Amino acid sequence: MKNFIFKTNNTWTGTLLRWTMGMVFMPHGLQKTFGWFGGMGLNKTMGLFTENLHLPFVIAFTVILVEFLGSIFLLLGWGTRFWALAFIGLLTGIMFTSHLENGFFMNWFGNQKGEGCQFDILAIGIVITLCIEGGGKLSVDRWMSERNNINKD
Template structure:
């Protein structure tokens, strides 16, 4: 078990992975804060739970899990604690969002306020690329993962 935990925490000492981790953490946290706190144009937790259940038949438990991952998980990703794990969960959220909501609107975001009422999945692909880097390489230098695995040295 300890060996598996060490594998999850392992990371490269390259600081460029930290840049990806910080950026992803900030962006995903902003989305989570909209859902959790109702700030930055969001509607808050109760509205999100009700809307997702009504629009997409998402059980409330799953909506709460998404809110937790996008808020608390994003903060933990930002500081680099269990980076691979939180990135993996964010990746699952992105895949489900594309399949459940965004794929039908096509590739592009609705930048020019076209008559369509939805957004494409280009943003989600960028997030998934960042997720893959973190899952494969870890959170990089300046992460708690790096500190924990290298504190003996």
């Protein structure tokens, strides 16, 4: 299992994709945990998720955890495949519970009730590629796999 999590190709593909996901989702995680960027912070976000959206406490906390810690770990390239799998679960859940009912397209012009699933599909494609590729260059995964002689490229 350790080989699956840390093995990575020595390319820039994984690096670029994980930095993209990390940079896109980090502000969302910071909104939910600390209230930065106009967010509600941890307590209010948990209240919204559990009381208004009726998510179980564990699921609500996991959403916040994946967006916040997952973003940090993707930026570092540490456990890239684990966090990519976590994002697949997160994005699939969001798509089926919140976005699919609004169709395919994002709500650029405010013509829809809410966001469609277009972004979710795009982000899922990125993290599936990270599951295949690994963290790439400049990743803790690469350093750990070289140190433990896991990679054979």
